[in-house]
Amino acid sequence: MNVEVETGSPSRDWLDDAVRRISEFGLVGLLVAVIIAFTIVSGSTFLSFDNFVGVLRAAAPVGIAAIGLTIVLAMRDFDLSIAAVASIAGVVLASAVDAGWGPLAVLLALLVAAAVGIVNGLLIAYAGTHPFITTLGMAAAVQGLVYVVTDGSIFVTASEYPLGWLNDKVIGVHMSVWLLAVLFLAAGVLMEQSPLGRQMRAIGGSREGALQAGIKVARSRALGYIFSAVFAGIAGLVIVTMQQVAQPTSGDAILLPAFAAVFLGAVAVRAIPEPNHLGTLLGMFLVALVANGLTIANASAAVQPLTQGGLLVLALAVGGARRMERAGA
Amino acid sequence: MSTARSALMRTMSLRPARDRMDLVSRWLPGLVVVTSIAVFGLQRPGIFFSTGNLGDLLVSVSVLGVLAMGLTVTLQSGEFDLAFPQVIVLSGVVAGLLLASMSSVPAILIAVLAGSGVGLFSGVLVAYLRVNSFVGTLGVSTMVIGVLLLLNDGRAVSVAKEGLLGFLGRNELLGISALFWIFAAIAAVVYAMARRTAVGRKIEASGASPSAAALVGINTRRMKVLALVLMGTLAALAGLMLTARLGGISPEVGPPFLFQVYTVVFLGAVMDPYGRFSISGSLFGLLAIAVLNNGLTITGVNVLTQSVATGGLLLAAVLLARSRVQKAPPV
Numbered sequence: 001m002n003v004e005v006e007t008g009s010p011s012r013d014w015l016d017d018a019v020r021r022i023s024e025f026g027l028v029g030l031l032v033a034v035i036i037a038f039t040i041v042s043g044s045t046f047l048s049f050d051n052f053v054g055v056l057r058a059a060a061p062v063g064i065a066a067i068g069l070t071i072v073l074a075m076r077d078f079d080l081s082i083a084a085v086a087s088i089a090g091v092v093l094a095s096a097v098d099a100g101w102g103p104l105a106v107l108l109a110l111l112v113a114a115a116v117g118i119v120n121g122l123l124i125a126y127a128g129t130h131p132f133i134t135t136l137g138m139a140a141a142v143q144g145l146v147y148v149v150t151d152g153s154i155f156v157t158a159s160e161y162p163l164g165w166l167n168d169k170v171i172g173v174h175m176s177v178w179l180l181a182v183l184f185l186a187a188g189v190l191m192e193q194s195p196l197g198r199q200m201r202a203i204g205g206s207r208e209g210a211l212q213a214g215i216k217v218a219r220s221r222a223l224g225y226i227f228s229a230v231f232a233g234i235a236g237l238v239i240v241t242m243q244q245v246a247q248p249t250s251g252d253a254i255l256l257p258a259f260a261a262v263f264l265g266a267v268a269v270r271a272i273p274e275p276n277h278l279g280t281l282l283g284m285f286l287v288a289l290v291a292n293g294l295t296i297a298n299a300s301a302a303v304q305p306l307t308q309g310g311l312l313v314l315a316l317a318v319g320g321a322r323r324m325e326r327a328g329a
Numbered sequence: 330m331s332t333a334r335s336a337l338m339r340t341m342s343l344r345p346a347r348d349r350m351d352l353v354s355r356w357l358p359g360l361v362v363v364t365s366i367a368v369f370g371l372q373r374p375g376i377f378f379s380t381g382n383l384g385d386l387l388v389s390v391s392v393l394g395v396l397a398m399g400l401t402v403t404l405q406s407g408e409f410d411l412a413f414p415q416v417i418v419l420s421g422v423v424a425g426l427l428l429a430s431m432s433s434v435p436a437i438l439i440a441v442l443a444g445s446g447v448g449l450f451s452g453v454l455v456a457y458l459r460v461n462s463f464v465g466t467l468g469v470s471t472m473v474i475g476v477l478l479l480l481n482d483g484r485a486v487s488v489a490k491e492g493l494l495g496f497l498g499r500n501e502l503l504g505i506s507a508l509f510w511i512f513a514a515i516a517a518v519v520y521a522m523a524r525r526t527a528v529g530r531k532i533e534a535s536g537a538s539p540s541a542a543a544l545v546g547i548n549t550r551r552m553k554v555l556a557l558v559l560m561g562t563l564a565a566l567a568g569l570m571l572t573a574r575l576g577g578i579s580p581e582v583g584p585p586f587l588f589q590v591y592t593v594v595f596l597g598a599v600m601d602p603y604g605r606f607s608i609s610g611s612l613f614g615l616l617a618i619a620v621l622n623n624g625l626t627i628t629g630v631n632v633l634t635q636s637v638a639t640g641g642l643l644l645a646a647v648l649l650a651r652s653r654v655q656k657a658p659p660v
Contacts, residue, residue, distance in 0.1 A: 078463060123644075129647045129648060130647060132409060132463050133591060133643070133647050134644075134647060136587070136591060137588070137591075137640055137643045137644050137647065140588045140640050140643075141637070141640040144637060144640065255467075256467065256468070256471045259464055259467060259468075260468070263464060300479070301478050301482070301483075302475045302476070302479040302482075303475070304475070305471045305472065305475035305478065306472055306475030306476070306479075308471055309468045309469065309470070309471030309472035309473075309474075310468070310472060312464070312467070312468035313454060313460070313468040313469065313472070316454070316458070316460040316461065316464060316465050316468065317454065317458040317460055320458045320459030320460045320461075
């Protein structure tokens with residue numbers, strides 16, 4: 001018996017290891033498969049430097065919002081208000097520019113976004129309300145405020161856009177893509193290398209354990225909601241600058257892809273499903289590439305929500321299976 | 330085994346000591362009803378107390394109420410559902426499209442089954458693949474939007490006045506819309522299911538304490554699937570009732586229900602000593618929201634004030650429910 005276990009166990013470990021490695025890098029594999037498939041279908045229209053830059057530019061708002069969402073989700077919290085926050089940042093920017101605020105409009109828009117994050121953080125981290133239901137209510141309240149700012153009109157256009165430089169190209173790549181890269185790098189360093197980031201990840205691992213280790217759990221969680229709101233606000237500003245118009249529902253389109261990116265990323269890269277910025281970046285790229293490839297291949301409009309929802313559900317199912325496996329082991 | 334059973338019984342039935350905060354929260358929905366009736370009754374007595382307005386109120390209660398019944402059971406099972414606003418639209422569109430080529434009864438049955446199918450899909454994801462219900466049903470909701478685009482490019486659908494749906498939308502029984510009687514029947518059935526049958530108690534136990542429920546031999550996964558299938562089915566019925574009332578359905582009528590239905594159910598939960606979700610509580614929450622919405626509409630208050638009022642209520646409900654949850658005895 002003993003001999004069997006001793007000889008059997010290394011080979012099973014090796015097999016487990018291989019399975020884990022494949023599923024860890026499943027997202028990269030999926031990414032490569034998607035690129036090959038769309039290249040076969042559409043050729044150089046899809047596989048070109050300009051198209052990939054275009055994909056990243058279109059994905060920038062989703063990616064920026066997903067950066068903040070990754071921080072919140074890494075602490076096992078939720079934020080459903082990011083879409084409404086992106087919308088309000090956009091309409092505040094456009095309205096404030098027209099009211100003569102100039103570049104200060106950017107600051108005002110981000111302060112409004114941060115204020116929503118502060119309220120979320122106070123309610124959830126300090127008063128202990130449920131993250132899901134609180135941010136759902138906050139989304140409704142902020143959406144109401146958006147209609148107050150726009151005064152019921154379906155769009156607001158500003159005479160100029162203080163962040164217009166985001167649409168310029170440097171070394172062949174739009175500034176909004178560079179901004180996305182810089183923010184990803186900064187957030188990645190924050191979460192992986194700084195004491196605050198390590199504390200936040202510890203909270204995600206075990207809230208009770210983090211509390212007993214002397215980590216200020218409530219403060220870190222509240223901070224997470226502020227990060228999430230500010231990043232959503234920046235995403236809203238990028239949308240408005242790109243589209244040159246602010247709509248009351250500009251932000252709605254980022255909600256699902258942002259969640260999909262974070263959850264796809266959570267099951268990639270690391271063995272234990274855990275939201276992380278490298279994974280989110282890959283997830284964002286996959287979601288954006290699929291959307292772009294389908295558009296180029298002239299797929300029907302119905303395919304977009306089906307694949308986006310499907311990717312999110314797939315990521316969650318893989319993560320759930322992985323957790324079950326660990327619980328069983 | 331017996332410890333688990335007694336722990337389960339304790340969470341489900343023990344009464345805590347009352348204090349002042351308890352008193353406020355237990356009567357919050359009642360307070361909303363009385364205040365709304367007093368304020369709107371004084372401001373617009375002629376309209377508010379008219380039989381026409383009471384009829385409107387009962388009809389608007391119906392669709393919201395059927396959804397609240399489903400969500401109450403889902404939340405009791407310990408899961409969330411974000412997909413029901415799209416299921417409302419899905420069932421209306423499916424019925425509308427099928428009515429062009431077949432008679433009412435099979436068309437309605439297929440529309441209801443479409444809703445149950447979405448619920449089953451969510452249920453399997455949540456219970457058997459261990460997917461977080463909140464994010465999982467967000468994904469399902471988006472997939473349903475895709476299905477709607479496949480079916481008819483996401484356009485609105487109208488139904489003929491002659492069919493069964495048109496008949497239900499227009500006709501009254503004892504002076505009250507047929508839709509209200511459908512809601513009353515559904516509420517009675519769901520209430521009986523939740524309070525008087527083993528399945529209802531098992532669903533509640535699965536949410537109250539999953540580990541204790543599993544120890545006493547309850548198949549908690551099956552209970553969660555059942556709850557989400559019920560949610561999907563009731564959302565489909567609500568969608569058909571809405572289609573009957575409006576004479577058709579368009580995609581933008583779904584999403585506003587999300588926030589309203591959660592507010593109704595959470596208002597009900599604050600009335601419970603432990604902040605538990607219950608059918609009777611949700612019925613009180615429903616009454617409060619219906620009277621408030623109706624009053625705000627007839628006094629011509631703008632949309633913002635309406636959303637602030639209902640948003641504030643949800644927030645108050647969530648804060649008060651939280652103080653209750655902390656008082657629950659350790660399991």
